[in-house]
Amino acid sequence: MDARFIRNFAIIAHIDHGKSTLSDRLLELTGSLTQREMQAQVLDAMDLERERGITIKAHAVRMMYKANDGVTYQLNLIDTPGHVDFSYEVSRSLSSCEGALLVVDASQGVEAQTLANAYLAIHHGLEIIPVINKIDLPSADILRTQEAIEKAVGLDATDAIPVSAKTGQGVAEVLEAVVHRLPPPKGDPAAPLQALIFDSWFDAYRGVIVLVRVMQGTLRKGQRIKLMSNGKGFDVESMGVLTPKPVEIGELVAGEVGFFVATIKTVSDTKIGDTVTDEEHPADSQLPGFEDIKPMVFAGLYTVDSHEHTMLRDALEKLRLNDSSFFFEPESSEALGFGFRCGFLGLLHMEIIQERLEREYELDLITTAPGVRYHITLTDGTVLEVDNPSRWPEPTNIEAIREPIIKAQILTNEEYVGGILKLVEEKRGKQVNFEYVTPTRVLLTYELPLNEIVLDFYDRLKSISRGYASLDYQLAGEWVSPMVKMDILVSGEPVDALSIIVHRDFAYERGKALVSKMRELIPRQQFEVAIQAAIGSKIVARETVTALRKNVLAKCYGGDISRKRKLLEKQKEGKKRMKRIGKVDIPQEAFLAVLRVG
Numbered sequence: 001m002d003a004r005f006i007r008n009f010a011i012i013a014h015i016d017h018g019k020s021t022l023s024d025r026l027l028e029l030t031g032s033l034t035q036r037e038m039q040a041q042v043l044d045a046m047d048l049e050r051e052r053g054i055t056i057k058a059h060a061v062r063m064m065y066k067a068n069d070g071v072t073y074q075l076n077l078i079d080t081p082g083h084v085d086f087s088y089e090v091s092r093s094l095s096s097c098e099g100a101l102l103v104v105d106a107s108q109g110v111e112a113q114t115l116a117n118a119y120l121a122i123h124h125g126l127e128i129i130p131v132i133n134k135i136d137l138p139s140a141d142i143l144r145t146q147e148a149i150e151k152a153v154g155l156d157a158t159d160a161i162p163v164s165a166k167t168g169q170g171v172a173e174v175l176e177a178v179v180h181r182l183p184p185p186k187g188d189p190a191a192p193l194q195a196l197i198f199d200s201w202f203d204a205y206r207g208v209i210v211l212v213r214v215m216q217g218t219l220r221k222g223q224r225i226k227l228m229s230n231g232k233g234f235d236v237e238s239m240g241v242l243t244p245k246p247v248e249i250g251e252l253v254a255g256e257v258g259f260f261v262a263t264i265k266t267v268s269d270t271k272i273g274d275t276v277t278d279e280e281h282p283a284d285s286q287l288p289g290f291e292d293i294k295p296m297v298f299a300g301l302y303t304v305d306s307h308e309h310t311m312l313r314d315a316l317e318k319l320r321l322n323d324s325s326f327f328f329e330p331e332s333s334e335a336l337g338f339g340f341r342c343g344f345l346g347l348l349h350m351e352i353i354q355e356r357l358e359r360e361y362e363l364d365l366i367t368t369a370p371g372v373r374y375h376i377t378l379t380d381g382t383v384l385e386v387d388n389p390s391r392w393p394e395p396t397n398i399e400a401i402r403e404p405i406i407k408a409q410i411l412t413n414e415e416y417v418g419g420i421l422k423l424v425e426e427k428r429g430k431q432v433n434f435e436y437v438t439p440t441r442v443l444l445t446y447e448l449p450l451n452e453i454v455l456d457f458y459d460r461l462k463s464i465s466r467g468y469a470s471l472d473y474q475l476a477g478e479w480v481s482p483m484v485k486m487d488i489l490v491s492g493e494p495v496d497a498l499s500i501i502v503h504r505d506f507a508y509e510r511g512k513a514l515v516s517k518m519r520e521l522i523p524r525q526q527f528e529v530a531i532q533a534a535i536g537s538k539i540v541a542r543e544t545v546t547a548l549r550k551n552v553l554a555k556c557y558g559g560d561i562s563r564k565r566k567l568l569e570k571q572k573e574g575k576k577r578m579k580r581i582g583k584v585d586i587p588q589e590a591f592l593a594v595l596r597v598g
């Protein structure tokens, strides 16, 4: 299609402001879906996404829209994931667009994620149309929302469009605005091919499906292509667009968005942000912004029932087919047996994988405390990469330890700055910048150890700011830090799966908090259980779980057998996620206790 009649756009919003509902309305209004096909929130395809109310994978839908000027336009709506773990995917999705709808809930106003997303869109040079949603609510305040958009985001909101994605009011104006206010894509269909990969996944029937935005040139069925990051060549077998149903087409020209299937066997060959070019007539350069994404957070995954180990491996292999940003290798623990060391983009990514394993594959899992990857220089000069506390070298052999550092941008309201400064200091942060972006909004830039972020930083930031702080971060090198391994002993025995790596100066405090939390989490047993935190042979903290006195069955008077059975059932239920270590039953929560202290 002539690029003048193409519009590529994303919808960006704070969580729950109505992004998915508005997407559905746009699909409905353009006739992309009939009422019968219309299933609420089609863009959030996976159950998990729906339940958690966040979009995990980016998708793209092509809609044909006959505008009031009588011309039919091709609108490509590109969905973006809404979490910092996936910010690289978001940035690649936004790079595929010329414009964005910034949706703001009229009853809530501008919120942290509104700003973070709007700034990201501005940074990518996108034209932004503010959309004020939920005007059907009695508490909607259009004028105030407009003012907030102007003051906090710095966008002209005079032409913001008031809508109700729920009732459909105003949604037609949104489509007209997309056509008339957003610029068409640029790019020469005759130039050497440059197509940006912004998503890819494995489909059991069709193999690897790659979503691309063609920036220059033309991508054709049958073409021999090359992926510029790894030089690998493939043949394009079929291609098409999602409407949202897949529809086959013969080519995608500069400016267009669609998918292709080639002779690609594994999804890890199709890296997000990579450039697809023609093998015979390649483009001179790769598109800017490509990064090889690496896992940043590591944890051990074990099955509660050791017989399920092979099932876990099969499930991990299946998940990995679809998610190349996730990594795993076998590991074993004295306490937990055979399991896997897994690497994730961040904590949410870890939770999602864990939940999918439990829900889709019905596995009961034990996850160990998440940590990061350290570079350790030994006294003999060798450098080790260590992401597992059980591989931590003897302290006497360590020359220096380097830990990964991030540069974090925290955007918040003035009134929460005090609390946040305290938190970042406690988390060993170093201030880089402190800036008022409006008279009441502050942008803090800090360098922080990633280790501290993966523990409980995000949750604490949210609670301190009552949700009114957004966090964005990038890796920013390493610090040399005096890290030590802290072991946890249960009844005098070290439990390897409970060991964590901490900064020496914080070890005492953390050890105390950790054993006290464990004492709460480990249920009372028939005997007394000592819980100790130790660094080397030095005990830094100790707590005791006192012995259980009464037998549960003693609670049942007489011979009420059904009641007895119920109690036993209940006990069994409670045991489900416990792992017996030595003589002690330790619940899953205890392995993650380190996430809950602080």
Ligand code: GTP
Pocket: 013, 014, 015, 016, 017, 018, 019, 020, 021, 022, 052, 053, 054, 055, 082, 133, 134, 135, 136, 137, 163, 164, 165, 166, 167
């Ligand atoms: P995330 O996927 O979490 O980012 O949320 P979202 O921005 O996609 O929000 P979603 O569309 O799921 O809407 C959140 C809630 O607001 C849902 O319960 C919707 O039914 C409701 N909602 C969306 N638009 C409107 C509206 O115009 N009016 C009213 N009253 N409710 C709305």
